[in-house]
Amino acid sequence: MEAIQKEYERLIKRANLSKSINDVEHCLRLLENAREAILRDPTTSKMTLVKLQQAMSTGLSKVQDDHKEIYTGLNRYGKALDKTFKAVSTYSTNDYDALTSQAPLIKRAIAMHLIREGQFSVADFFLTEAGPIDVPPELQQEFQEMYEILDAMRTRRDLSLAIDWARQKSAQLEQRGSNLEFELCKLQFIWLFIERPERAMAYARREFSRFQEKHLKDIQQLMCAFLFLQSPEKSPYSRIFADPEKSWNDVAHSFTKEFCSLLGLSAESPLYIAATAGAIALPTLLKMASIMKEKKTEWSTVNELPAEIALPPGYQFHSIFVCPVSKDQTTDSNPPMMLPCGHVIAQESLQRLAKGGSSVTLKCPYCPRESSLHHAKPVII
Amino acid sequence: MSMSTTKLNAESHLLLDQPLLRLPHELLRKTFKTSQKHFERDQNIIMTGVKEAAAKAMAGGDPEDPVASLDSMITRMQGLKRKLESLHEDEKVLQEHSRKRISHLQDLYNIPSLVDEGYDRWSRTRLDRLLVDFLLRAGYGESAKKLAQEKQIEDLVDVDVFVQCARVEASLRRGSTVECLAWCQENKNSLRKMKSTLEFELRLQQFIELVRAGQPKEATAYSKKFLVPHSENHLKDIQKAAALLAFRPDTPWQPYKAMYSADRWEFLANAFVNTHHNLYGLPSRPLLHIALSAGLSALKTPSCHSSVASSSSNTASSTTSLCPICSTELNDLARHVPYAHHVRSSVEPDPVVLPNGRIYGRERLEELASKLGLPEEKIRDPTTGEEWDRSTVRKVFIM
Numbered sequence: 179m180e181a182i183q184k185e186y187e188r189l190i191k192r193a194n195l196s197k198s199i200n201d202v203e204h205c206l207r208l209l210e211n212a213r214e215a216i217l218r219d220p221t222t223s224k225m226t227l228v229k230l231q232q233a234m235s236t237g238l239s240k241v242q243d244d245h246k247e248i249y250t251g252l253n254r255y256g257k258a259l260d261k262t263f264k265a266v267s268t269y270s271t272n273d274y275d276a277l278t279s280q281a282p283l284i285k286r287a288i289a290m291h292l293i294r295e296g297q298f299s300v301a302d303f304f305l306t307e308a309g310p311i312d313v314p315p316e317l318q319q320e321f322q323e324m325y326e327i328l329d330a331m332r333t334r335r336d337l338s339l340a341i342d343w344a345r346q347k348s349a350q351l352e353q354r355g356s357n358l359e360f361e362l363c364k365l366q367f368i369w370l371f372i373e374r375p376e377r378a379m380a381y382a383r384r385e386f387s388r389f390q391e392k393h394l395k396d397i398q399q400l401m402c403a404f405l406f407l408q409s410p411e412k413s414p415y416s417r418i419f420a421d422p423e424k425s426w427n428d429v430a431h432s433f434t435k436e437f438c439s440l441l442g443l444s445a446e447s448p449l450y451i452a453a454t455a456g457a458i459a460l461p462t463l464l465k466m467a468s469i470m471k472e473k474k475t476e477w478s479t480v481n482e483l484p485a486e487i488a489l490p491p492g493y494q495f496h497s498i499f500v501c502p503v504s505k506d507q508t509t510d511s512n513p514p515m516m517l518p519c520g521h522v523i524a525q526e527s528l529q530r531l532a533k534g535g536s537s538v539t540l541k542c543p544y545c546p547r548e549s550s551l552h553h554a555k556p557v558i559i
Numbered sequence: 560m561s562m563s564t565t566k567l568n569a570e571s572h573l574l575l576d577q578p579l580l581r582l583p584h585e586l587l588r589k590t591f592k593t594s595q596k597h598f599e600r601d602q603n604i605i606m607t608g609v610k611e612a613a614a615k616a617m618a619g620g621d622p623e624d625p626v627a628s629l630d631s632m633i634t635r636m637q638g639l640k641r642k643l644e645s646l647h648e649d650e651k652v653l654q655e656h657s658r659k660r661i662s663h664l665q666d667l668y669n670i671p672s673l674v675d676e677g678y679d680r681w682s683r684t685r686l687d688r689l690l691v692d693f694l695l696r697a698g699y700g701e702s703a704k705k706l707a708q709e710k711q712i713e714d715l716v717d718v719d720v721f722v723q724c725a726r727v728e729a730s731l732r733r734g735s736t737v738e739c740l741a742w743c744q745e746n747k748n749s750l751r752k753m754k755s756t757l758e759f760e761l762r763l764q765q766f767i768e769l770v771r772a773g774q775p776k777e778a779t780a781y782s783k784k785f786l787v788p789h790s791e792n793h794l795k796d797i798q799k800a801a802a803l804l805a806f807r808p809d810t811p812w813q814p815y816k817a818m819y820s821a822d823r824w825e826f827l828a829n830a831f832v833n834t835h836h837n838l839y840g841l842p843s844r845p846l847l848h849i850a851l852s853a854g855l856s857a858l859k860t861p862s863c864h865s866s867v868a869s870s871s872s873n874t875a876s877s878t879t880s881l882c883p884i885c886s887t888e889l890n891d892l893a894r895h896v897p898y899a900h901h902v903r904s905s906v907e908p909d910p911v912v913l914p915n916g917r918i919y920g921r922e923r924l925e926e927l928a929s930k931l932g933l934p935e936e937k938i939r940d941p942t943t944g945e946e947w948d949r950s951t952v953r954k955v956f957i958m
């Protein structure tokens with residue numbers, strides 16, 4: 179990147195048309211002066227023209243030199259690009275497209291992404307231009323509501339919309355084991371306490387009784403703050419009030435996650451996660467692909483990638499089970515099986531161990547316990 | 560834990576971003592070439608004019624004579640100046656694009672790791688760029704413009720180039736070669752260097768249309784003028800074209816049936832787009848496809864299309880997050896791509912199994928039970944919602 183930067187600086191400083199324009203202007207002046215001289219005194223015409231020929235030849239070749247400089251500058255800049263992107267251009271990026279035939283699905287993924295990111299006007303343009311796209315009809319309305327609530331939280335520090343929503347959905351949230359409503363009320367309390375402690379007291383009296391059964395401990399910690407009104411930093415629970423900015427962010431995040439989950443969607447845009455994972459994976463995948471090409475296979479046609487790809491920790495969503503015997507990942511047709519001893523191996527490995535049939539005793543490969551095929555039981559990771 | 564990384568290798572990360580700098584560079588080269596062409600032509604004419612005027616004066620011509628020819632030279636020179644000035648304006652815009660793009664890429668070099676917040680922001684901008692690229696290629700120019708505008712990334716995307724490309728492409732689909740021939744003329748030298756056959760194919764199409772219209776004479780004349788000059792590389796095609804005169808548009812015989820076919824316009828449209836992208840160093844497929852097909856595979860697990868709900872990723876409880884591949888947006892799209900390879904199991908710590916065979920980390924079960932305010936001895940399955948006594952929970956060993 180440094181080489182590119184350097185050649186770029188050179189380019190804008192020296193290799194641009196402003197010099198050529200100056201030198202063209204100079205030639206223009208030569209012509210105009212010659213014309214004037216001849217008009218003033220036609221007898222000098224011969225002399226003037228001979229001189230002009232000389233001067234124009236020099237002047238125009240200067241313009242030519244200016245052009246050469248641009249040419250050189252652009253070439254050097256181009257070479258710097260070649261060099262920086264050398265590692266990547268040895269792979270053709272054209273061979274790895276399993277998606278060309280999936281246009282409707284890609285369009286749907288994009289439309290849903292735009293909507294869930296709150297890009298409603300772009301989404302409208304897109305649905306008109308590229309439609310019809312199979313997007314859930316109420317999706318836009320749902321996310322409009324979500325962004326209204328988030329906007330109230332972010333710009334006006336107003337939690338009432340969010341709390342209303344959480345109350346409305348309390349049964350579903352409860353089912354999910356979500357404490358969102360309490361989290362929201364707690365933040366409301368903290369915010370009031372920081373701004374106007376006397377109102378916080380009233381708020382707590384009014385709202386917290388509903389949560390007492392489940393969140394008694396939290397409420398006690400919160401109320402404890404009133405004992406340290408004069409020097410809140412001395413409170414054993416001061417950290418609750420220490421970083422309200424972070425609390426707002428955390429609660430906004432929880433709210434987004436719960437809101438999306440109730441719609442059956444993930445909290446983060448899948449398109450964003452996948453595109454980012456793709457950019458991270460691409461160098462490894464391309465190396466893989468060039469190796470596979472030598473073996474005359476395409477990676478897009480196999481069931482499983484031939485090598486492991488390292489992603490950042492947050493990019494693992496599922497637990498992974500790799501059979502310790504066969505080293506295969508388990509699938510619907512080859513599920514993980516648990517032996518009575520608690521060790522888990524893939525079904526196919528198990529069947530290989532129990533060649534004699536389902537009642538034959540088989541020994542667990544990982545401990546001394548013996549059992550039989552029909553004592554093994556499928557598990558779900 | 561499965562193999563993971565937080566290391567950001569900016570150099571290899573720029574795989575998708577090459578066109579970002581390539582395209583303005585190509586356009587700058589084009590601007591330069593145009594300028595040089597103008598200059599070389601005018602330089603010749605003016606120098607010849609000056610020489611002639613001087614020669615005439617030496618030969619004792621009318622001393623007032625040179626004024627008229629100087630006037631025309633001045634006009635020409637002024638014209639050249641104007642052309643260069645207008646090209647300089649284009650040049651400035653392109654250099655400014657390059658500057659902003661270099662600095663955008665430079666930002667990536669300053670981000671310490673893949674888990675840095677800066678990377679998240681950078682990657683979001685990248686996705687917006689990829690989306691604009693996709694929209695432009697698919698011909699959704701208005702959506703692309705709107706997105707670029709809202710995200711303020713107009714300097715990082717190349718709307719104009721793609722809109723022009725889409726215009727020519729559409730004209731071919733409409734059955735007109737005029738726009739595309741003009742484009743070929745504009746890029747004549749580069750196309751010759753690329754050994755492009757696009758212009759020949761367009762000329763051939765014109766010829767076919769004349770034959771179809773029942774104008775054999777005009778067709779033959781056209782062939783002489785526009786096809787025969789390509790005979791060095793296309794002799795066979797030219798012979799085939801000549802033979803076409805003997806076949807009616809409804810002929811069942813190949814290759815003449817194919818030559819008359821309307822599919823040829825589709826072929827020309829695609830050939831143009833490929834040539835165009837090639838010329839500007841643009842990948843032939845949307846960058847979003849490249850990023851996504853890699854990303855779908857890197858994230859996909861056998862559980863993502865399983866008939867049994869995954870224990871570790873679903874929207875049933877607040878203790879799990881839904882996997883992007885399992886989500887509605889991408890699930891069908893990922894159905895036919897390979898899943899990621901793992902060499903080691905990677906499950907939540909302290910795994911236990913419930914009576915229904917579902918495996919969870921003990922901590923997650925505890926967390927859910929406490930969030931639900933369950934009685935001390937109870938546990939709830941986060942996926943199915945079934946409740947059990949703690950005593951039924953058994954330890955499992957995942958090697």
Ligand SMILES: [Zn+2]
Binds near residue numbers: 519520544546547
């Ligand atoms: Zn065992």
Ligand SMILES: [Zn+2]
Binds near residue numbers: 884
């Ligand atoms: Zn999944």
